[in-house]
Amino acid sequence: MRTKKILFAFLFLLILLFISTLFTPTTVQKTVPVALPVFRATEQFADPVNLAKWYHPFLASGSSLNIQIDGAGKKLRAGNDSVQIENLSIYSSRLTSFSGSKQKQFLLSVLPDTTNITGSLLSLSYKTTLFKKWFKTNKLETNALQSLASLADYVDDTKRLYGYDIRRVKVVDTAFLFATTSVPLAEKRAASKKLFDQLIDFAAKKNAGYNGVRIFHSQRSGNEVILFASIGVTNRITIDESEPFQYKMMPFEKNLLEATYQGPFGESHKVYTALETYKKDHGLVSMAIPFQKFLSDGYDFADEQVVQLKIYYPIF
Numbered sequence: 001m002r003t004k005k006i007l008f009a010f011l012f013l014l015i016l017l018f019i020s021t022l023f024t025p026t027t028v029q030k031t032v033p034v035a036l037p038v039f040r041a042t043e044q045f046a047d048p049v050n051l052a053k054w055y056h057p058f059l060a061s062g063s064s065l066n067i068q069i070d071g072a073g074k075k076l077r078a079g080n081d082s083v084q085i086e087n088l089s090i091y092s093s094r095l096t097s098f099s100g101s102k103q104k105q106f107l108l109s110v111l112p113d114t115t116n117i118t119g120s121l122l123s124l125s126y127k128t129t130l131f132k133k134w135f136k137t138n139k140l141e142t143n144a145l146q147s148l149a150s151l152a153d154y155v156d157d158t159k160r161l162y163g164y165d166i167r168r169v170k171v172v173d174t175a176f177l178f179a180t181t182s183v184p185l186a187e188k189r190a191a192s193k194k195l196f197d198q199l200i201d202f203a204a205k206k207n208a209g210y211n212g213v214r215i216f217h218s219q220r221s222g223n224e225v226i227l228f229a230s231i232g233v234t235n236r237i238t239i240d241e242s243e244p245f246q247y248k249m250m251p252f253e254k255n256l257l258e259a260t261y262q263g264p265f266g267e268s269h270k271v272y273t274a275l276e277t278y279k280k281d282h283g284l285v286s287m288a289i290p291f292q293k294f295l296s297d298g299y300d301f302a303d304e305q306v307v308q309l310k311i312y313y314p315i316f
Contacts, residue, residue: 028141029125032148035155036281038091038110041120044151045095045108046087048076054154056143057081097140104140118283124148162274164259171254171314173213173293176230177203178246188218188225193300195229202245209234214299217291228289229299254287257313261292266303268292268311275313288314 034041044050048067052058058065058078066077074085084096092109106126113119124144158166177199183191196214203210213232218225230248239247257278261271272290279286295308 025127027125028128029123030145030148031121031123032152033113033116034110034120034122034151035116035118036120037118038112038120040281041110041122042091042093044155045122046085046093048074048083048085051083051085052076053160054150055083055147056150058083059150059154095144097144099139102138102140104138104144106144118281122148122151158278162278164261164271164274166275166278167258168315169256169258171250171252171256173215173232174250174252175233175236176213176215176248176250177208177210177233178228178230178248179244180226180228182221182224182226185220185223185225188227189300189302192216192218192227192229195227196231196299199229199231199245202243203231203233206237206239207235208237208247214294215291216294216299217289219289228291230291255315257284257315259311261307261309261311263306264303265301265305265307268307268309271309271311272313275311279313279315285316286314287316290314 034044036044044054052065052067055076058076058081068075068077073087076083076085080100082098084098086094086096088094088107091111092107095106095108097104097106104126106124109123109125111121111123113121124147126141126144128138128141154160158164179195179199181191181195200210202208211232211234215230215232217228219228220226233247237247239245257275259271259275261268271292275290278284290311290313293310293312295310301307
């Protein structure tokens, strides 16, 4: 009889312990690798504009998104859902999420990824109980956990992260006739056309075999602009030093960053900025100046004219 009482008391204590454990606050933490350096990863949750691109339910909100910044921090709102961002340090932020009358706090923080020199580890943590975790679905917690997977998809999608599809490719076109000049900014368009006209005419005279490839780069220098123009050729030629043209070879199969652009010619510089950011994010080093390859017919374009380009950045 005594043994039964002891056993019953023991089972009762176990049940009490189990129930107590079910309702004792615990910390849930989930960590995912992010293919961005620490400071760039922090930007993805410290800035509400970036957060809206991957955090549920805001990433699907489109034009209904409302961003407010006040003394209490930064708030992101879409319909009945909102999140308050409180930046605690350069590495962490507290998010207070709201859905109707419900609210929940989450901590997002970043550390360097020791296995990837250009990557980082993003951690999400929040308080809950085992009972809630096992038996009570919480929309705000579900959104937060799903958002980590969304972040990985977002970072891997160069068009969403940088604004353009960016790829790593190899050099295919190798032989070029090259010319450069410096002119006042107002003469950029006319001088560019003249350079290409001269290159194509020279290629015909020298039987260089112009193959239709046209590449171009411009670089502002004070009130002037330096123009670099090249056309692809198929035949190797020798050029007298007195000529204003050069025969150049690109190293075959060397690495390039490539982005496709369609839009006003005068805004193509935005792609260079995106490629520069991608290059820094991934620890890449430039080996030459970037350039654009015309896909649209011709080479005499007004700034407002819509063109198709491939833009390249040679890298190590």
